[in-house]
Amino acid sequence: MSTGMNRETPHSDSTIPAAEAGGILTINLNALVANWLFLKSQAATAECAAVVKANAYGIGIEHAVPALLKAGCKTFFVALLSEAKRVRNITPDATIYVLNGLFADTETTYAAYNIRPVLGSIEELERWSLFCKHTGKKLPAALHIDTGMSRLGITPDDISTVAQSPLLESFELSLLMSHFVSSEEPDNQLNQRQIDCFENCRQLFPGIPASLSNSSGILLANAPTYDLLRPGYALYGGNPTPGKPNPMQEVVTLKGRIVQIRTVPAGTSIGYNSRWITDGEMRLATISIGYADGYPRSTSGTKDKHLANKPAGIAVVSGERCPFIGTVSMDLIIINITKIDPASVKVGDLVTLIGDGISVDDVGLSAGTNGYEVLTHLGKRYFRQYIGGDIDG
Numbered sequence: 555m556s557t558g559m560n561r562e563t564p565h566s567d568s569t570i571p572a573a574e575a576g577g578i579l580t581i582n583l584n585a586l587v588a589n590w591l592f593l594k595s596q597a598a599t600a601e602c603a604a605v606v607k608a609n610a611y612g613i614g615i616e617h618a619v620p621a622l623l624k625a626g627c628k629t630f631f632v633a634l635l636s637e638a639k640r641v642r643n644i645t646p647d648a649t650i651y652v653l654n655g656l657f658a659d660t661e662t663t664y665a666a667y668n669i670r671p672v673l674g675s676i677e678e679l680e681r682w683s684l685f686c687k688h689t690g691k692k693l694p695a696a697l698h699i700d701t702g703m704s705r706l707g708i709t710p711d712d713i714s715t716v717a718q719s720p721l722l723e724s725f726e727l728s729l730l731m732s733h734f735v736s737s738e739e740p741d742n743q744l745n746q747r748q749i750d751c752f753e754n755c756r757q758l759f760p761g762i763p764a765s766l767s768n769s770s771g772i773l774l775a776n777a778p779t780y781d782l783l784r785p786g787y788a789l790y791g792g793n794p795t796p797g798k799p800n801p802m803q804e805v806v807t808l809k810g811r812i813v814q815i816r817t818v819p820a821g822t823s824i825g826y827n828s829r830w831i832t833d834g835e836m837r838l839a840t841i842s843i844g845y846a847d848g849y850p851r852s853t854s855g856t857k858d859k860h861l862a863n864k865p866a867g868i869a870v871v872s873g874e875r876c877p878f879i880g881t882v883s884m885d886l887i888i889i890n891i892t893k894i895d896p897a898s899v900k901v902g903d904l905v906t907l908i909g910d911g912i913s914v915d916d917v918g919l920s921a922g923t924n925g926y927e928v929l930t931h932l933g934k935r936y937f938r939q940y941i942g943g944d945i946d947g
């Protein structure tokens with residue numbers, strides 16, 4: 555790692571030279587750290603963890619974790635044991651939890667790497683308990699309580715049985731946790747119901763630390779902070795308060811290269827399957843990014859009534875918002891640059907697909923999905939560069 559560089563100087567370990575890449579992905583680790591500190595500041599006493607599953611929501615575990623460690627983060631959540639091992643490779647001391655639970659025959663790996671499973675069923679609880687009994691070590695694990703997701707976790711019906719179970723005696727119950735269904739909707743009554751349910755279950759486990767809030771949960775007025783916050787999305791710049799101004803700093807910027815510019819007359823068919831026929835003369839720019847880069851095909855620009863129930867994707871070209879025209883291809887996107895002064899745009903220029911007022915939430919909306927999916931699909935063909943974070947100084 556290059557040390558002694560200015561914290562604002564981008565650095566890269568990309569195997570793709572910038573000049574050969576269709577897109578330039580810039581990840582601002584200083585913004586990541588600022589976001590973590592902001593979320594941490596929302597709770598007076600609770601510890602703030604970081605959820606770094608799915609390669610830290612696409613931005614890169616090996617970059618995000620060192621930056622967060624340096625900022626003081628001590629607890630990390632991932633989905634899978636393979637991700638947990640990557641985190642452990644970076645830090646010998648941090649606490650690491652695996653959300654998706656204890657897969658069969660992985661117990662020894664958990665123990666060897668000092669990684670903690672989040673036990674999500676009685677069957678997993680039994681296996682961890684048995685494993686700890688056999689090894690004679692009271693190894694830590696979290697217990698997931700299902701307060702409404704019906705996905706992972708011990709159901710409230712079973713929780714009092716579990717609370718009295720001798721299975722708890724052979725391991726260290728280090729955390730009780732549950733997960734919000736709709737915390738990004740502050741008026742959703744499910745939030746309070748889940749809080750009440752978690753509160754009731756928690757009473758059965760006196761003295762055990764608890765964790766409930768994801769990114770949006772942290773900003774819910776009625777959610778107790780408990781002992782540990784578990785933000786993911788907001789760390790990476792996603793808006794935890796949809797419909798309100800985003801309190802987070804932008805972490806991800808994506809720029810795409812213009813490879814052609816052309817002017818077409820009225821009646822011209824644009825892109826695959828003629829999803830757009832021009833009404834008048836139009837100036838087009840073709841960008842070297844497509845759905846193979848994880849940029850959603852569903853951001854295509856179409857006049858087709860049953861497909862056009864959401865905004866098309868947008869590129870910012872010299873400060874102006876230019877919509878996608880026609881179908882997004884595997885490797886290319888066509889945009890309408892008619893309103894741009896021809897003197898201010900040329901082949902080779904970079905246009906912005908994320909950043910300059912286009913958030914990951916916006917891209918999610920124009921794709922009929924959410925920003926989480928956009929982030930976690932960020933492609934592998936970009937030239938990737940990082941700002942700040944793990945650089946000394």
Ligand SMILES: *Cc1c(COP(=O)(O)O)cnc(C)c1O
Binds near residue numbers: 732733768769784
């Ligand atoms: C993904 C996840 C989180 C983080 O959620 P965000 O909405 O990204 O902040 C927290 N807890 C659990 C159980 C998760 O699966």
